[in-house]
Amino acid sequence: MKFPFAFSVLTCRLINNMSKKDKRFYITTTLPYVNADPHVGFALEFIRADIIARFRSSLGEEVFFNTGTDEHGIKIFRKAEENGLDPQTYVDGIVGKFKNLIPLLNILPNVNFIRTTDKHHVLAAQEFWKIADKNGLIYKKNYSVKYCVGCELEKTDSELIDDKCPLHPSGKLEIIKEENYFFRFSIYQKPLLDLYEKNPTFVVPRSRLNEIQAFVERGLEDFSISRLASKMPWGIPVPGDEKHVMYVWFDALVNYISAVGWPHSPETFSKWWVETGGVVQYCGKDNLRQQAAMWQAMLMSVKLPPSKQIIIDGFVTGEGGVKMSKSLGNTIDPMAIVDEFGADALRYYVARELSPFEDSPFTLEKFKESYNAHLANGLGNLVSRILKMAETNNIVIPPTNMDIEASPEIVAIQERYVEGFDGYDIQRASNAIWDLISATDKIVQVREPFKKIKVDKDGATADIVELLVRLRIISRMLLPILPATSIEITKLLETNKMPTKPLFARK
């Protein structure tokens, strides 16, 4: 659909979407595991998903944004034991810390928060199991578990070095045979490969699609989806077999559909899962297999359509790309950043300084550098200098100004912005805004309206009006990324006042 030149790109998108009244968008984060306090990585992922959710909202789409907590499994069971609590009491106590992130990170307040211990989720997971079972995708077999006598714990191969427990290298590993339920993952090789081939943007970025494709091509093994309740009772009971509880993944992944009403509310489910083409799932690169392969096979096993897209983001690292770890002392605490600089400043850093898909470093030095350069000196200062001229000379922003809003320069910038978001390239979208900020600073310098006002009042007034209109465009584009700042700028423009306090004080 083409629009007359007088409309900006964003306006076009808005109208386009309004014309399709039922345009909807479903996005979710991974559910973080609650065996520890909220992880930096999750905070960043939460912000990314929120930015995309807010962007879609700003286009007039109806958005369902999901997050929550993954609360079952052995690690939590042990953690609760360590703390002398029963598991439910333990998770009830910790879930608040995760919910607190919503106001702290300035996440959309209407975000859906699902807990895998929620009654409706538990029922959904059991129903999911029953259907998969009925469809012949679940079977029982003997499963060998390696057990370290020293640790008194079962060990997975990934926990072992040279087939020995790193904590007890001289100790013996016992092989315990246990009967478990298995999921016929192996038969989904072809369907999964078809899914990837049919939809080249199923996993973003492309390199991750290649990775999962190569993984699936090598062949799949059925995986265990239950645990003996006698050993590890903290899980959803397997329907019809009280001796087993579900393995945590088989339970947790189901949240993406139980959150939108599956199976008890077919209308809601259809509205958000079927009509939207599925969910957009944000997750870390360590979750690629679970989300892009296992979960998709699980959906196939109950004859539900696949997710829409899986967006894989990178990790944050310390200086020089080294892993963050407490022992190296290079961890960063997002909450400390929020305390000192505010949620928008953290959101800015995530959007503009972190690669949307690759690992990128996050240090306090880099954060401050970028904060001063682009928020204080860039955006904040621009707002002050323009509004000062407007306030002093009593120049008010017009309700619209299509000459500027639909100018080729603005249209090109907005195209880049929209394309960036469409491809989940938040950095590219943000760069478009900061290009506009810097071009606007240049206008002030070149035209010098502050000087011109003394000799050519009309000319200077026109310049200042243009600057105000550009500021309004900037403010609108900032809405998904810096929601609080965007609203603040809009308010200042409406009241024609320069900020009494700097928007972002230099640090």
Place this chain on the structure above:
RNA sequence: CGCGGGGUAGGGUAACGGUAACCCGUCAGGCUCAUAACCUGAAAAUUAGCGGUUCGAUUCCGCUCCCCGCAACCA
């Protein structure tokens, strides 16, 4: 030879067959509306190394070296 991703100015990244771009930092000049902010200009890169394809390679191919993930319950 398990699989995958990388190595580009001091730092962080971009370009991915045709004069190596951007941000931060550094240095010099300009401006005074603004948060000592802003604008202009400069210095700074044999694009990890070696070889190949090509009229031409940062870009494609091969090898070597070095980093980093993953290897089935860590965003």
